[in-house]
Amino acid sequence: MSRLFKVLKATQFKYVSSFLLGSTISGGLSSTSTTPITAAPPLQYGDVSKAISEITSKLGSSKITFSESEILHHSDSSFSTDHAKPHERPHAVVYPESTEDVSEVLKICHTLKVPVVPFTGGTSLEGHFISTRNGISVDLSRMNKVLAIHPEDLDAVVQPAVGWEELRDTLSDYNLLFGPDPGPGACIGGMVATSCSGTNAARYGTMRENVVSVKVVLPDGTIVKTKRRPRKSSAGYNLTNLFIGSEGTLGIVTEVTLKLNVKPKYESVALVSFDKLKDAAGSVTSFVQEGLQLNAIELLDDKMVHFVNESGETDLKYDELPTLLLKIGGSSPESVNLLIKTVERIVNANNAKTFKFASNEEEKYQLWNARKTALWSTIEYGRRNIDKDIQVWTTDVAVPMSKFVEAVEETQKEIEESDLLASIVGHAGDGNYHTVILFKEEQRALAAKLVSNMVDRALAFDGTVSGEHGIGVGKKEFLIDEVGQESVDLMRKIKFSIDPHKILNPDKVFSIDPVNDRSI
Structure with a gap:
């Protein structure tokens, strides 16, 4: 093999390798599989x-x-x-x-x-x-x-x-x-x-x-x-x-x-209320651990039910207690009734206070619409009863079902001990729950602390910093706490290889600028 051919082959290899590794010839070969922010x-x-x-x-x-x-x-x-x-x-x-x-x-x-x-x-x-x-x-x-x-x-x-x-x-x-x-x-x-x-x-x-x-x-x-x-x-x-x-x-x-x-051919919507939030959450854990296939399991604390009642979004008024909203479906009335009996046994074992069903399609819609508009109901309540310029901070985490009761109970306790008005609501069937915090600007640090503690609690239970809202701008540091710096550096490597000029939705999920980072 001639010397010229060897040089050409070496140059070609360097170019192809540089391209695949996300670097340029002038910048030299990348020697790592990840990209720390310090290397960006x-x-x-x-x-x-x-x-x-x-x-x-x-x-x-x-x-x-x-x-x-x-x-x-x-x-x-x-x-x-x-x-x-x-x-x-x-x-x-x-x-x-x-x-x-x-x-x-x-x-x-x-x-x-x-x-x-x-x-x-x-x-x-x-x-x-x-x-x-x-x-x-x-x-x-x-x-x-x-x-x-x-x-x-x-x-x-x-x-x-x-x-x-x-x-x-x-x-x-x-x-x-x-x-x-x-x-x-x-x-x-x-x-x-x-x-x-x-x-x-x-x-x-x-x-x-x-x-x-x-x-x-x-x-x-x-x-x-x-x-x-x-x-x-x-x-x-x-x-x-x-x-x-x-x-x-x-x-x-x-x-x-x-x-x-x-x-589902047949579906009933049930409302179950409890004196204590931990009993509502405990029922959810039991549903999952017994293998019940419910179509939806939603958790609302007493404050959220109060906000819904005050909102006027529904013609109905609900007992202002910790509440589960359930969709129970099946292919036949018999299969639905069998599920209902199992649900009733579980919630009664967890000290349920009331167990009611929507009586018609309109009532089903109103029950579920009350849950779907919970965020807007909270904001409207705050503007009307606290301050027209009230701010809202809604965040979510998710934890393994075995830790759900403990996580929700500890979050509720911290809310009650704070000077903030906040509620808990969640897609409880997969361990996902939210807090919706109302605060004035001078209370922002208190709200941030509540959110930070909620995230730390979820991570301590081997959970996630966000079940469904995503990371965006505000949870970037929490993402590092969850998956580790190396995993985030790998995400950055993928981002930079697909988007070398960093033009698409910059500053979301993780940092991309070592000099001028954007955080909250």
Whole structure:
């Protein structure tokens, strides 16, 4: 072998290796499988005005706005835990109408190194759509079609701005349902991004269990479909799961194939009240440990029931006690009745005070709507009874079911000993619970301490810092506590390899700038 050939082969190997390891020839070969923040280069973004000009030229002026009201709408929300700083606003909002539009936007922004923040329903709670590095907001609201429903295969193909409530209503004509049901207004794209769940999680799981595949546009504009429609596949890496829960940091989802379920033929909704929260939580643990397949198990403490009563969201009034809302379903009246008897035995063993059923469809709706609007009921109560400028901090954790009672009880005790008005509510069937904290600005440190202790408690019980809300801006340090610095460094390595210019939803999930980090 000639010396020249050896040199050429060595050079080729260095180039290919550098590319695969996420480094350049000039920067030298990467020697590690992870990227600590100390090894990350400072962020360097480009000319946003040039990007806006090119996007306008490519997509047309009807797909971009500089309206002050739209800029504000895409900057922050009143119910988010983490808020934008005064300068954290997008320079423009772009409204793509197709996957190809999204691809064109990202090609331009990748080339010019301009930050991009995706936006669908805007209902996330951890500051996910704050434009921490300005740039542009990509609002997918015009991509709102149900593209296909395959009843025989129990799946549907939808665009990202389809709301889960709209999908629920559409599927009802087919006697089908989509499992995840988070707060009102949530859209499928954001639900994929946070891997959320909702009240049906005990039976149907989270988004991670209900997404078959996604079509996603990568930061450089490349369009990828992660897999085909079969439920079962061992072909290659599980790219679908890579994007679920990535909070818009790896790509923009433009199409989702969803797993569907047949609606229960028979379903009853029950309300069970207790004198003590620990007894309500203990009933939930018993349901799970006895293997009961209930369709939904929701926990509300006495304060949350009070907020619901005061809200006027329902014509009914409930005993202001710790309460379980249950959906008990089956294929026949006999199977439902058998489940009801088992549920009744368990709750009575846990000192249930009342056990009532919705008497008709309207009452079923009102019972469940009271739970679905719990956050809004709390905010409205605070504004009306405490301060019109009251702030809300809603956070969630999840713990193994064997630790659920202890975790909830300790959280309740800390709330009662604090000077804060807060409630506990949860998708209790999978160990997930939330606190909704009302506070004035001068009480922010108290609220932050309550949240920090709640997270520490969950981790001490081998739980997670977020069951369904995601990490966003505010829980980045908690994520390190949960999975370890090495795991976060691996996530950063993946991010930097897919998004080398760090343009997609910067500062979410983990830090990307060693010089000027964005935290709360």
